[in-house]
Amino acid sequence: MTRDTGSPGRPQLRLVATSAEVVSSPAEPDSSSKDVDWSILMARAQAGDAVSYRRLLKEIAPYLRSLAARYRRNPQDIEDVVQEILMTIHSIRTTYDVNRPFLPWLTAIARRRLVDQIRSQMRRSAREQSMNGEEDVFADPRPNSEETADQHRIEEAVAKLPPVQQQAIRLLKLKEMSLKEASLISGASIPALKVATHRAIKSLRDTFFKGSRS
């Protein structure tokens, strides 16, 4: 593959990495050749080449993960922001100009999504209150008659979730299984279970938060 439209100041195109290279490629692109490769893959993606696009997204995902890991600790948050960045890239891929370097375009989008995620998490944590254990007043479960009512409310709310999220929350939170056990039982992958649980908790939080306000 050769570069068809090169500007004078830009490096010559080399062969785009093979599938094996893609898998073993380092997370951090350290040369301008990576930039040129990605630029070409994006140009092809804009022309409707799904294979190039898939390859581009697969290649940039580890780079985005390493970028996100500089600001986020929680693996689930990192994966969430990587997905947000990929969806943003998909939505505004028309804005990429093939005559300009790819990495500044990519990192600008990534930083924007990271900042958005950090801001929204700060807003969320400002609304939430940490539990300090004083809520468990009675050692004997019988006098805690309110728990039964709470369980009914939780069951009702869980029943309204999509089936995948229902299964994830029942296995991991209500039955308190490990991710591995839940994965074996449900047949879903561990990342899929994590994402489903995260979304289920978010939906439940929204349900109860709205419910407590109304």
Next chain:
Amino acid sequence: MSTDDLIDTLSTNLPQVRRLRPPLLRAAFWLMLAVAVLSLLAISQGIRPDIWDRLQDRSFVVTLAGAVLTGITGVIAAFMLSLPDRSRKWIALPIAPLMFWISHIGYQCLTNWVSFDPAGMTLGETTRCFATLVFTSLPLSVALFLMLKYAVFVRPMIVALVGGLAISALTAAALSLFHVLDASILIVMWNLGTAVFIVGLSSLLTRRYIGHLRGMPFGNIG
């Protein structure tokens, strides 16, 4: 959905997309549209009768030039800022002409909503001013929003405010040629208000759109 699944979803049935034209060219298209809208306004309303006297006034000419330059540089800055890989420093482009413009800005249109005369209470010049500015700036705002809608993923607030400023400046420049009263403050308030409203609405729709993308079955994402 795992990231690998998401990548499969995004790359399945990938349609061809048209790359955006260079930002300066797109800014020029929008400016041509603005000239067309403002020319129609000039034809329908006519140039103010004292225009030649006003053009002898240095302060009027400075304000007019400041507004026109703020409009042109503002819209260029908005198109540049809307792209992820362009510098934030583009925001400084309209600052110098803006200083010229606001140093002579007028507020008369804020003070004459209703006029009282022997025949009773009638709508004042302000109301006519307001109607004109709505009919002028609304199509320009809609056109700019459609041309820059992707900016909601990048720098929504800055782009909307700089774009709103550009529309305000051009509308004010045009209205100063048609109306006896200086409507600049009213125009700026209206357009920046519209810009903030558009950004709020767009952010809300974008969040829903991303949620919708995540929940989409394979092959349906365009």
